Amino acid sequence: MRVPASSVLFEQLALPLLPALYSHAFWLSRNHAEAEDIVQETIAKALRAFSSFQTGTNFKAWIFRILRNTFLTSRTGIAASRTVFLEDLADLLEVTDTNPSPEDHLLRLNNQAALTEALERLHPQLREVLLLCEVEELKYKEIAIVLDIPVGTVMSRISRARRTLYEDLRQQLGGSV
Amino acid sequence: MIQDHKHLSHDEASAFIDGELSASAALDLEQHLTTCHSCTMLIVSAMQLKAATARAYERVVAPPEALSRLAAQLRPDAAKRPARVSFGLWAWGALAASVILVASFIGWRQTRQSNNLAAELLDQHLAVLSSGAPPEVISSDRHTVKPWFQGRLPFSFNLPEVLPDGTTLNGGDLTYLHGQPAALLLFNIGKHRASVFLIQRSRNGSASVSSGSQSGFVIQYAKTQDLGITAVSDVNPSDLALLMSALVEAQSPR
Numbered sequence: 001m002r003v004p005a006s007s008v009l010f011e012q013l014a015l016p017l018l019p020a021l022y023s024h025a026f027w028l029s030r031n032h033a034e035a036e037d038i039v040q041e042t043i044a045k046a047l048r049a050f051s052s053f054q055t056g057t058n059f060k061a062w063i064f065r066i067l068r069n070t071f072l073t074s075r076t077g078i079a080a081s082r083t084v085f086l087e088d089l090a091d092l093l094e095v096t097d098t099n100p101s102p103e104d105h106l107l108r109l110n111n112q113a114a115l116t117e118a119l120e121r122l123h124p125q126l127r128e129v130l131l132l133c134e135v136e137e138l139k140y141k142e143i144a145i146v147l148d149i150p151v152g153t154v155m156s157r158i159s160r161a162r163r164t165l166y167e168d169l170r171q172q173l174g175g176s177v
Numbered sequence: 178m179i180q181d182h183k184h185l186s187h188d189e190a191s192a193f194i195d196g197e198l199s200a201s202a203a204l205d206l207e208q209h210l211t212t213c214h215s216c217t218m219l220i221v222s223a224m225q226l227k228a229a230t231a232r233a234y235e236r237v238v239a240p241p242e243a244l245s246r247l248a249a250q251l252r253p254d255a256a257k258r259p260a261r262v263s264f265g266l267w268a269w270g271a272l273a274a275s276v277i278l279v280a281s282f283i284g285w286r287q288t289r290q291s292n293n294l295a296a297e298l299l300d301q302h303l304a305v306l307s308s309g310a311p312p313e314v315i316s317s318d319r320h321t322v323k324p325w326f327q328g329r330l331p332f333s334f335n336l337p338e339v340l341p342d343g344t345t346l347n348g349g350d351l352t353y354l355h356g357q358p359a360a361l362l363l364f365n366i367g368k369h370r371a372s373v374f375l376i377q378r379s380r381n382g383s384a385s386v387s388s389g390s391q392s393g394f395v396i397q398y399a400k401t402q403d404l405g406i407t408a409v410s411d412v413n414p415s416d417l418a419l420l421m422s423a424l425v426e427a428q429s430p431r
Contacts, residue, residue, distance in 0.1 A: 011252065015251055018247050018251075022243065039247055040246075115229050166222070
């Protein structure tokens with residue numbers, strides 16, 4: 001039986017991304033079995049929709065978007081999305097301190113446990129955008145495709161995620177700056 | 178655009194460390210940093226945080242077996258199979274598969290039981306033919322053969338007063354089928370041998386006749402109200418059917 005060229009191309013494009021897809025699915029769901037389920041469903045959906053994918057465009061962003069939508073419609077995803085994220089509250093988490101000393105920063109950032117806790121407390125949507133940026137090293141434009149939001153929103157969301165982390169670390173470590 | 182008199186925003190700092198600023202905007206920002214200590218510290222802090230976050234959020238390594246399953250799903254031949262995704266779909270699929278499996282197993286078992294019985298009957302028929310040993314009761318007289326089984330079988334049967342032309346009774350023996358005692362009657366139909374097995378059956382089944390063949394031998398089945406009768410022979414099926422009819426007829430109450 002002759003294998004369609006599109007199937008071969010899909011395999012070539014998707015195979016190298018499996019570890020990244022799995023990792024991201026795990027970070028979203030925090031569960032290995034669910035991560036595998038999400039990636040499986042993502043592959044199935046992507047295969048069905050592959051004819052609509054334009055060769056030459058960003059396959060990673062395209063399939064990560066399918067993965068994200070798959071997660072959001074999963075049980076864990078639905079539960080996580082119940083917390084409303086208000087994009088408008090731009091200055092809610094504004095860090096008031098604009099002049100911390102370098103020692104303060106080093107103290108905070110060298111404390112990996114404190115950072116891990118801060119990351120855990122981060123709103124899922126802020127954590128998600130950081131993951132795509134720091135772990136998957138996607139460009140803002142690619143993240144915008146994945147999250148289906150404007151590039152400007154990606155920028156502000158990443159920025160807010162970092163400020164939230166700073167604020168959390170400051171409170172955890174009792175910084176008085 | 179970063180102005181000399183204005184500190185950079187957090188958004189700009191993030192975009193700068195992520196390499197998302199345009200070349201000209203990045204150049205402006207770098208120039209600003211040469212003269213602004215607070216903005217430089219903000220960038221340094223942001224870069225440290227970025228590195229620390231990347232360390233904390235290392236990519237999770239998928240279990241090898243999970244990766245193998247996922248990679249298998251990518252293969253074109255596997256792609257046509259619906260992927261296991263949600264638990265619900267999986268559960269229903271598994272349930273359907275179980276039903277099919279159980280149904281297949283029952284069907285297989287029935288077929289196998291039927292085949293087993295046929296094979297067992299044929300084996301016994303061939304054993305009688307090849308052993309050359311005489312049956313326990315050697316007689317062409319039905320009045321001798323029938324009484325011999327009394328006390329040896331938990332049921333009774335009748336032998337036809339008249340057998341079809343060319344058919345003779347050679348004798349009988351006690352045997353077992355599926356652990357149940359059965360009467361084995363030996364006939365000659367012309368120059369062919371026929372083994373007829375009679376076994377007790379429950380009364381709730383309806384009488385019927387059916388036939389089949391195995392390894393070139395004809396096997397005919399008949400059910401009466403009390404008995405299951407099976408004949409095995411290499412004779413012409415119509416001649417065997419005449420004997421079966423006579424046997425079935427003999428069981429009918431007079």
